[in-house]
Amino acid sequence: MNFLAAGIAILGGAGCAIGEGLICSKAIEGMARNPEMYSKLRTSMILGCALDETTSIYALLIGILCIFLG
């Protein structure tokens, strides 16, 4: 049962993946339109991805807690 709960919890990573894909696609669009902004956009993209990752990290945390403490 604990493993089932962990599996459901990690589904939260799906939303995070969609968000990260959107961030990357928009950033690459911007880079293609405006190549001189490349380095600035890359930095913001990585930062955005790191912020976006938070939700999936919460999911992972809950999954780990379910397995080891449940």
Place this chain on the structure above:
Amino acid sequence: MKLEDAIKNMFKFDIPGEIISSFLVMFIIAIICFVIYFKFKNADPYEEKPSKFIVTISFIVQTVKSFTTDLMGKKWEKFSGYALCLFAYVFLAFIFSLTGLPSPMTYLGVPLSLGLCTFVLIHVTAMKANKLGYFKRYIDPVPIFLPINLLSMWSPLLSLSLRLFGNALSGFVLMTIVYYALGNVSTMIFGFLNSGISQVIIPPFITPILHAYFDLFSGMIQTLVFTMLTMIFVSQEDPDESEEELLTLNKN
């Protein structure tokens, strides 16, 4: 963890190993600071070619200063000291797991206190900037929102500290699993050897790249994110609206 046990026996306290690592990190930073201080004190300001060490340190300080002023405005130049301190501590704490001792970030108390520092800074800055108007934020837009505002007050603290904790813990757990699995594989292949040796033949060839990602890369990104978020949260309570900045914005 023999070192941990030795320290525990020395003080007769039950201190978690992560807290000892945290103290070690602080100790390392303090030593580096003293070295830098004495190097700069003894440096000759009229020298033609300053030594590489002094140039590097000056470059780091300048970079952090320009980063701070870019993000927070000219008024907040003093904040760069705290920013550099956060950079040093969080980054060293993240990569401290490379030494084999537990990383301080995997103990919830450490990231929680870092988040608490930011939380206190946010509210003190807001009180200083708005005086009594500070309390207006709790009844914004109508007094009925008071409980919601009181709850949302804690969200920066939770998100900041749990981000650090979750990242470090997930890296730690994944590395533990990988070490365990590779140890088993290694025992299967090199089972004819002594059991102590057969476990550690394969892992050192595969785990360094994972350490590079989970400790170095993730640690660097999270350090940057934590510091940037602290700066943004603090500076939006007391924004710098000088004319210079508006002019440069218009130029761009």
